[in-house]
Amino acid sequence: MAQQNRLQQMREWIKTTPEISLDQLMEEYRISRDTARRDLIQLEREGKIIRVKNGLIRVGTNTTVQYDRRTEQPEKNRIAKHAVRYVQPDQTIILDAASTVARMTVHLPAQPIQIITNALAVVEQLEARPEIDLYVTGGKWDRHARSLVGIKTADDILNYQVDRVFLGACGLTEQGVFAENLEEAIVKKAMIRSSAEVIVLADHTKFEKRFLHKVCDLDQIDVLITDEHPTEQWQKWLQEAHILLETAEEEQT
Numbered sequence: 001m002a003q004q005n006r007l008q009q010m011r012e013w014i015k016t017t018p019e020i021s022l023d024q025l026m027e028e029y030r031i032s033r034d035t036a037r038r039d040l041i042q043l044e045r046e047g048k049i050i051r052v053k054n055g056l057i058r059v060g061t062n063t064t065v066q067y068d069r070r071t072e073q074p075e076k077n078r079i080a081k082h083a084v085r086y087v088q089p090d091q092t093i094i095l096d097a098a099s100t101v102a103r104m105t106v107h108l109p110a111q112p113i114q115i116i117t118n119a120l121a122v123v124e125q126l127e128a129r130p131e132i133d134l135y136v137t138g139g140k141w142d143r144h145a146r147s148l149v150g151i152k153t154a155d156d157i158l159n160y161q162v163d164r165v166f167l168g169a170c171g172l173t174e175q176g177v178f179a180e181n182l183e184e185a186i187v188k189k190a191m192i193r194s195s196a197e198v199i200v201l202a203d204h205t206k207f208e209k210r211f212l213h214k215v216c217d218l219d220q221i222d223v224l225i226t227d228e229h230p231t232e233q234w235q236k237w238l239q240e241a242h243i244l245l246e247t248a249e250e251e252q253t
Contacts, residue, residue, distance in 0.1 A: 001029060007039060014049060014058045021055035045205055075203045075227035075248075076100040081107045082248035083166055083201055083225050089113065091163045094191050095122050097147030097184075098168020100201045108132075116160055118148040118187060135160075140183065149183040154190035165195035169202040171209030174237050176218050178211040185213035197222045204228040218243060 006029055014020065025036040040056055043049045049056040080103035087093060087104075089111040095101050097119035105125035114133040117123065126132050139153030167188055171178035177200060179185035192198050192215070200221050207230060218241040225246045230238070238245050 003039065003042075006031075007042060010039060010043060011048060014043075014056070018058045019055065023054070025055075041205065074250075077103055077106075078248035078250065079201050079203060079225050079227055080104045082246065083199060084108055086164060086166075086199055086223070087111075087113060088163075092116070092160070094157070094160075094162050094165040094195060095119065096165070096167050096188060096191060097121070097142075097145050097149075098201065100203065101166045101168050104166060114162075116157065116162060118153050118157075120146045139187075142183070145184070149187050151186060153183075154186045157187065157190040157194050160194050162195050164197045164199055165191045167191060167198065167200050167215075169200050169206050169215075171211045172200075172202055172206050173208060173210050174218070175210070175214065177215040177221070178209070179213045179215050180211050182213050185215050188215045192216055192220060199223040199225065201225050204230070207234065217241075 010025070022033060022036050025031065025039070026033060029036075031039075040049065040051050043056070044051050049058055076099065079100050083101075084104055084107040087108060090113065092114040093116070095104060095115055095117045097117075099121075102119055102121040102125070105122055108126075108129075110129075110131055112131050114135065115122070115126065116135040116137070118137045118139060123134065123136055126134055137148050137153045137156040139148035139156065140150040142149045167177070169177045170180045177188075179188055198216075198221050200223070202224065204227055218237060221241065221243050223244045223246060224238060225248060227248050229247055230245070235245065
């Protein structure tokens with residue numbers, strides 16, 4: 001079956017079924033796991049689903065998808081691993097609550113650094129690392145993102161001055177970086193103000209996505225790390241904004 005026909009059948013399926021596993025898709029359409037994942041990527045780009053581990057959840061069915069159910073996509077891991085190159089001994093950095101940023105904790109080498117975060121996932125990964133001084137913000141608990149958000153969080157962050165901040169992006173357009181909600185945007189703005197260098201981690205699905213709440217203009221970003229080479233138009237915009245573009249290439253085996 002051609003992909004377009006298969007995708008159309010999937011669109012109809014998810015209208016009546018809020019959660020579907022990869023195994024179900026593979027069995028129903030007699031496709032490989034990689035093909036099923038590519039189909040899910042397309043449906044996610046259309047805004048119809050949220051990819052989670054081993055399947056999908058229909059958008060609007062469950063707006064509080066648990067953080068640890070989000071898909072550990074290989075591209076996010078590559079971006080995170082690449083971003084760790086920017087972490088130097090004795091630096092002070094901020095890690096925000098984005099899932100790609102949280103993956104950096106897996107790859108951090110054993111070296112003394114100071115980390116400020118509002119993300120529980122970061123705390124859980126680093127609490128047993130004695131070489132890392134970990135500072136956790138206050139604020140309102142966001143069950144969806146498993147992070148602390150809001151004005152109190154932003155105020156805490158503004159008390160620090162750090163070398164680098166590593167931010168995720170819900171959306172990227174020519175106008176800048178966007179967040180899904182106001183409280184998240186407030187926190188990201190504070191992180192940018194407190195940092196000497198801003199590094200944004202965003203996989204290819206975040207390009208050309210706009211949300212209600214703008215975080216910053218493109219020219220406030222110093223480095224953008226992604227997983228696929230963007231279009232020529234995007235490369236032009238990034239060059240005009242003096243952003244260093246880095247692509248985390250797929251490792252050869």
